Amino acid sequence: MTDFKNYKVPYSISSDYSEKVAYFSMEFAIHQPLKIYSGGLGFLSGSHLRSAYELGQNLIGIGILWKYGYYDQTRHHDQTLKPEWYEKTYSFLEDTGIKFQVTVHDVPVWVKAFYLAPDTFKSAPLFLLSTDLPENDYLSQTITHKLYDSDTAAKIAQCLLLGIGGAKLLDILNFNPDVYHLNEAHGVSAVFHLMRKFGSKKEVQKRLVFTTHTPEEAGNEKHDIHLLNKMSFFNGYSVDEVKKLTGMEGDVFNHSLAALRFARKANGVSELHGKVSRQMWKSYKNIPEITHITNSQNFKYWADKQLYHYMEQDDVALFEDRKQFLKKRAFDIVADQTGKLMNPKVLTIVWARRFASYKRAELITRDIRRFDALMRNSKYPIQIIWAGKPYPLDYNAISVFNQLVHLSKQYSNMAVCTGYELTLSKRLKQASDIWLNNPRVPREASGTSGMTASMNGGVNLSTFDGWICEFAEHGKNSFIVPPSNYASMHVEEQDEYDLNKLYEVLEKEILPLYYDNPEGWRALVQKGMKDVIGFFESNRMAKEYYDLMYKS
Structure with a gap:
């Protein structure tokens, strides 16, 4: 049985890759039977975890176990597109026995962690969070039902679960990463947990890196800062404190901008995208230099x-x-x-x-x-x-x-x-x-x-x-x-x-x-x-x- 109280990556770690890394992503395309992805972001993160396994890297993935996946693509009678949602069950995931709570809209929500072992599909370890538990009311259960839920409040709750929930899980595992890697800004709420853990923005920045996949400012996730506050997204920090920490002005919270301002390093995903990103964010203060690492496949x-x-x-x-x-x-x-x-x-x-x-x-x-x-x-x-x-x-x-x-x-x-x-x-x-x-x-x-x-x-x-x-x-x-x-x-x-x-x-x-x-x-x-x-x-x-x- 895996020891989840003092978790270590269960394969030989190369000396070139000894730094502990937690890789947060909303979706992972590891293998066909595990339907927790929608498209390119998942395909990329899946290949990243496969290569981390092949190279012996000290890296684990943090994601969400989507009960209905993204959706199942079927047809109407005339052959046109019909979205369907079917419950997915996975015998190959291990129940870690870990259950803990995160606060969503001032209400404690129970979270369970599941584990995809490296040998199953030859990938780095992957921990997946679920709120689909009988201890939760139905609304709380639905947080992990559909990837990229169209309801704004549900989407915020999903981002909160990935970020704060993922960061909490790492504490429970006693994994203590040297680096927290946000693959897109969905998990940026993690910084508000890390602020409590490490005590200052400077200490969080020492450990956080951010990858942006979106070449347009309009494509970056934004929400009303007061709605986020009502939903407990800021882990107890007030709106004024959040504005001071992130440098946000007005009532709109830009997730990517917050991630950039908390990251010690940031990157785009191709040479051209690096240039586009630097141009896009150049007028914003207090962000790191944006380099590029071109996406690749396994x-x-x-x-x-x-x-x-x-x-x-x-x-x-x-x-x-x-x-x-x-x-x-x-x-x-x-x-x-x-x-x-x-x-x-x-x-x-x-x-x-x-x-x-x-x-x-x-x-x-x-x-x-x-x-x-x-x-x-x-x-x-x-x-x-x-x-x-x-x-x-x-x-x-x-x-x-x-x-x-x-x-x-x-x-x-x-x-x-x-x-x-x-x-x-x-x-x-x-x-x-x-x-x-x-x-x-x-x-x-x-x-x-x-x-x-x-x-x-x-x-x-x-x-x-x-x-x-x-x-x-x-x-x-x-x-x-x-x-x-x-x-x-x-x-x-x-x-x-x-x-x-x-x-x-x-x-x-x-x-x-x-x-x-x-x-x-x-x-x-x-x-x-x-x-x-x-x-x-x-x-x-x-x-x-x-x-x-x-x-x-």
Whole structure:
């Protein structure tokens, strides 16, 4: 049995990574059966914990056990999107026996801690908090029901639980981290527990680091400071005391700004995002320098090892056969879901990630005449697959998803899949010849899905944003929509420019190369596979966090 009274990471710790780290995140995508994630933030934190395990780092994760997960993506009778919430149960989580209370809205709420052992899915230890206990009233139980609950008070309670609750748990475990790492600002309430524990802001700052994933100020969590106070978010500190501690003015509490002002170090998640973040926050006083550590993904979990083996052996026949097999296996899932039988020999474009307006899922369909010609091109045939989860109350994003579903009914070579979680993500990356990524520049902080596509023989076709700026060599390991002076463009002009350039690259470069020069195509695919594991593998990222953020 694990000793939870004096908890230690239960594997051999490398001397390079001896500092104790507690990594707070609202979501973790560790493995398909553990459905406590929504999208990129979870995929990133999952890979971070896998690499921490592989490197022998003294790091544990702190998260929340979401009873209903994010949501289950199903369909209405007409194939359009239908969000569903089902209770999840996990036999592989260990009940730590730890129960304690946090105060929410002046009421004590019971919290139980569950444990994902490292050997279960080969990840660093993960502790998950739940309020779904019979000791609590129903409202308190619902705090840990739905990830990113749409109700404002529920969302605040979730952030309070992650921050103050997570920090309290660490005291009970007697883990005593050298570093508290906030992965996004959801857990910033932890600082008000740490203030009580260490006695001063200076002592808290010695131990706190912060990673921001949001390139827009408007995208950072903000709430009314008096509402937060009523909900006990500040752990007994008055509004005036909080304003003095955080430097907030007015009645709006900016979670990210508070995290920055309590952190000794901060980082963005790509080189470009670091620049954007420094520009975004430059007018604010008393924040640390914002560096960058480019997000990455875990090779052992994501990459198809046989594809790499055949590439290293320079066995062209087996390499091509393996890619065809990977496509066929994924197409069986697509056919089962949609009735569309895809051809593994046809160039396959995949757009799959979280549905958000700036990611422009439907961009390629906006010129419907050009799209129709592309879909009916007999000389250079293509097939396109979409997948991804909109936020369940983001009706604009759901409308885009549904528009694509209705459009797909006109084409046998177009499909829209549901249930985009880790397993389907991996299969669709293996199915992709082209991984389409067209966010509106510069709004993608990192965007790691293209990394794992490259690890499975998919070629990125992307706007010049996020991690792509550090990876892409146009026509050599990927294809890029040539950037323009977007700052001088209206949104409509930017979208029209990107759409036209996207078609030009696709029609004039990608399709002829794929069909007329298979050797050239294979060379491009394999260069992408080699280049992505050089810098964009999460062991490098996990090492950089220790070197740049955790070590004093």
